[in-house]
Amino acid sequence: MSVLIFTIIVLLGAFLAGFLGSLTGLGGGVIIIPLLTLGLGVDIHYAIGASIISVIATSTGSAAAYVKEGLTNMRIGMFLEIATTVGAILGAVIAVYLNAAYVAVIFGCILIFSSMMTLRKKVDHTTLDYSSKGAKFFKLNGSYPNQGVETPYAVKNVAGGFFMMLFAGTLSGLLGIGSGALKVIAMDNIMRLPFKVSTTTSNFMMGVTAAASAVVYLHRGQIDPGIAMPVCIGVLIGATVGAKVLVKAKTDKLKIVFAVVVTILAIQMIYKGLSGGF
Amino acid sequence: MMQETKQITDKDIQSLVGNLLRAGVYISMAIVILGGIIFLFDHGSEKIDYAVFDINKVSLKTVAAIFEEVITFKGVAIVQFGLLMLIFTPIARVIMAVVSFFIEKDYLYVLIGLIVLSIIMISLSGGFAH
Numbered sequence: 001m002s003v004l005i006f007t008i009i010v011l012l013g014a015f016l017a018g019f020l021g022s023l024t025g026l027g028g029g030v031i032i033i034p035l036l037t038l039g040l041g042v043d044i045h046y047a048i049g050a051s052i053i054s055v056i057a058t059s060t061g062s063a064a065a066y067v068k069e070g071l072t073n074m075r076i077g078m079f080l081e082i083a084t085t086v087g088a089i090l091g092a093v094i095a096v097y098l099n100a101a102y103v104a105v106i107f108g109c110i111l112i113f114s115s116m117m118t119l120r121k122k123v124d125h126t127t128l129d130y131s132s133k134g135a136k137f138f139k140l141n142g143s144y145p146n147q148g149v150e151t152p153y154a155v156k157n158v159a160g161g162f163f164m165m166l167f168a169g170t171l172s173g174l175l176g177i178g179s180g181a182l183k184v185i186a187m188d189n190i191m192r193l194p195f196k197v198s199t200t201t202s203n204f205m206m207g208v209t210a211a212a213s214a215v216v217y218l219h220r221g222q223i224d225p226g227i228a229m230p231v232c233i234g235v236l237i238g239a240t241v242g243a244k245v246l247v248k249a250k251t252d253k254l255k256i257v258f259a260v261v262v263t264i265l266a267i268q269m270i271y272k273g274l275s276g277g278f
Numbered sequence: 279m280m281q282e283t284k285q286i287t288d289k290d291i292q293s294l295v296g297n298l299l300r301a302g303v304y305i306s307m308a309i310v311i312l313g314g315i316i317f318l319f320d321h322g323s324e325k326i327d328y329a330v331f332d333i334n335k336v337s338l339k340t341v342a343a344i345f346e347e348v349i350t351f352k353g354v355a356i357v358q359f360g361l362l363m364l365i366f367t368p369i370a371r372v373i374m375a376v377v378s379f380f381i382e383k384d385y386l387y388v389l390i391g392l393i394v395l396s397i398i399m400i401s402l403s404g405g406f407a408h
Binding site for chain 1: 293339
């Protein structure tokens with residue numbers, strides 16, 4: 001295949017990945033990796049390097065909008081970034097020593113888990129119990145604009161959230177994905193943040209987390225400009241269009257169809273990993 | 279009164295951070311697209327070779343190497359430079375946050391920000407890649 005044809009195919013595929021990733025909340029990274037490896041026979045190391053770049057582009061682009069709306073809790077973001085960046089570097093270093101087949105199998109499992117997460121019913125865990133000493137010390141309790149009213153919220157279990165973030169960061173660095181699903185669990189279920197705050201703060205942290213592991217990948221030669229270029233352009237444009245459509249579209253059915261497709265891709269990744277295809 | 283001043287500062291920071299992030303993404307993407315076009319003109323008809331990862335295939339692997347090569351105006355070097363700018367955007371955001379927490383006299387968060395920065399800087403120096 002010529003470089004030109006490859007670039008065009010990847011550009012279109014990345015656009016689709018970014019578009020669907022933003023509509024379903026799954027993110028572009030988890031879709032572009034199977035597309036590159038299973039669809040185009042690209043080595044998973046290059047796919048991960050390109051994907052992490054697209055994670056920086058999309059999360060930074062949308063974080064810009066959220067931060068301005070005052071939804072993001074910048075202190076929680078900064079505090080948890082200690083955990084996610086340490087994790088991200090750890091993950092990227094582990095990826096150097098880990099067999100590509102194992103990476104593919106872990107990737108498949110996380111893919112299934114993330115797609116299940118997009119289907120789950122959201123339960124509001126917010127609380128006004130200000131008893132957490134950690135939250136008080138790190139000034140994490142805050143308020144956010146909810147339908148025009150500034151609504152306060154209290155933060156619980158700071159240590160638990162921190163460790164979950166360390167894990168989320170490690171997977172992000174290992175697999176080249178944003179691992180938004182895990183970050184939201186840490187913030188919604190463990191730290192009890194409101195959805196709007198947890199999703200936007202997770203997005204805010206994703207850029208720095210991905211930058212930390214991208215640096216390791218860059219030094220390793222895993223960021224190939226020929227792949228990273230069409231991937232990040234395509235995913236970013238796709239995600240931007242997706243975010244515009246999302247406001248109007250009903251995504252419930254799409255999420256189910258997409259979860260099925262993604263699960264099939266994940267099983268293929270796991271199968272190929274186990275049968276020595278990587 | 280004090281509460282009010284603090285709130286205004288927080289809002290100002292949020293707006294500034296938002297603008298920085300957006301500008302960073304637009305500028306780096308423009309550089310990537312420019313480099314991509316040059317790259318396709320020079321190498322568009324060549325065969326791709328991505329089936330097996332080769333640690334020595336990509337030559338532009340360090341910040342220094344990318345800065346040295348970008349002035350040659352080769353497509354690959356410009357793309358890699360744009361990607362580097364993109365990687366720097368969230369890092370610049372952390373630097374800005376540290377400065378603004380310093381102005382707000384929130385020294386705990388100045389420290390937290392510096393910890394995050396030093397983690398990334400150690401990684402940037404290449405310490406973890408081998």
